[in-house]
Amino acid sequence: MTTITTQTITFNVFRFNAETDYLPHYKTIEMEVTSEEVVLDILNRIKWDVDGSFSYRRSCRHGICGACAIKVNGKGVLACKERMNDLIELFGTELTLEPLSIKRAVKDMIIDKEDFWKKHEQVKPYLIDEIDEHPESENLVTPKEEAQLLEADYCIQCGLCHYSCPSLENNESYIGPAAFAAAYRFNADVRDKATLDRLDIVNAPDQGVWDCVKCFECQEVCPKEVNPIEKITKLHNQVFENGVAINNVATRHAVGFAHSIKKHGLLDEAELVRYSEGTVPMLMKHGKVGFKMFKVGKVVMPWNMPKSDKLDEVKALIKSSSTVKF
């Protein structure tokens, strides 16, 4: 039998009411927390025992509706799933409870998720096909075809990844990990006929997959193991496989790696920038920094470019293992 233990925890609770407050404030609340509790128990106790006006969302209490998502010390959690003990082990006994996005706070833990749903809508997250009104048999999908969806189907649209994504935080146009995972989900579905439409959307500069900074925050935070960045990589791959890559900085940057490795084994870093940007834009954009790097010995001259040993082997492998063309 496990014994229940208790600890005193100091909570800094984000309080804000968009209707009456100009700025948010943090209320300090001390509480005895038992080892059996999850974050939602604490939210409930704040409302029931401390201040009835405290507001938050919850519904299923089983980690399947995504309503209760908040941040604790910056870590996105589903309040109904996250054990207090784990958080205490992670951060100690002082915990800050905040909504997923402070700038979108409406009341306390409740945020306006409109941007999240709009981004979702943007990628057409539904099956698109001509439907036979009077089918003679079921539309069967084999287990192997179903497996192509990977875990993209498990998304509960909690928004944890979306509001943890630094790319989105710094660029409002960026579509974001959850919507990309949804785009992949339908592109990977053999019954769907709108792959190219969706690739057009996710391939566009500023909003699309090329603006991902590859921080893996979305994979780390997702409570359903959807692994959005893996789906983003798959969307990148689909762009090339379907031959719809636009010839621009982003795509040339990816392709440039293959060229460099073929030539040197290693990456020719300066040449990669030139290949991606073009000579004149490169000089205009990076000339000043490049010169500073040159002055301190951070630039290798083309004639000194290091090469991998057994380059013939690398060339042979690139020849036989390449699966796409640009």
Next chain:
Amino acid sequence: MEKKLTYALFTGCTAKESTPEQLMSTYAVAEKLGIELVELSEATCCGASHLQDYDDFLSLVLNARNICYAESRGMTMVTICNTCQLNTAMTKHRLDNDPELKARVNEKLAEVGLEYKGTSEITHFLYAIIDDFGLETLKEKVVTPLSQFNIAPFYGCHNIRPSELQNETHGKAENPYNPNSLDDLIVTLGGVNVDYEEKNKCCGFHAELQAPKTAALLTGKALMGAMDANADWMVTPCPLCHLKLDTQYEHAGHAVGRDVKMPVLHMQQMVGLALGCTPAELGLKHHVSKVNFV
């Protein structure tokens, strides 16, 4: 007598090109600690997470080939770049967990007489020092404690996320929301570790060409966070983070509306300073944001 630590060194590309000081300081520190490094001279670029976007299978084959050469030497592979660490570890994870994929990759490798077996471990030099060499032993070797410095650790994404993979690869993941390896290292070397929000955030390196605005904002915020925490300098285990923070301060400063320049040392340079290596051995003159305190 203690067993000598020996690793197959995967240098990655950056240490051979834009951050020569990182390679120099790696060797200088290894020598001080009696760690033997055998360079994987056959290794290619790991694809840095971009080749993977273009041709996933090709990137698997090339990364598997790199691991083959560590295996053929019977050694653990040690990386000195977070992104090399992640891409290599991810390749190993995928091949070790998918026999069909492993067979497809091995079919290609067989054409050049190689076979990926999955026998080599992969770790980053940071963890080789902390976990294999040990912080206690390292402490005994410190000759110049870094006690007059406030040092801001900057972890870099690819060593700390995805934590599950890191756990699987070297048996001990950082806590991605509250990482501690660099902090512990700083304290062991006698320095003061400063805490700031951006220490486990992204520097923006991988989107610098494609999304320059986002990248500059991320770099600016990281530098600003460290400055506001009163850091004298920053330290990172990733040469890509180093490049971004060391050379891009001007764009970053414009993005955040502030002058945000400060020295950014490689983890190896910091260790080397405490172990009594000379500035020349550590390549301290190869920084754009000048290291002017030695």
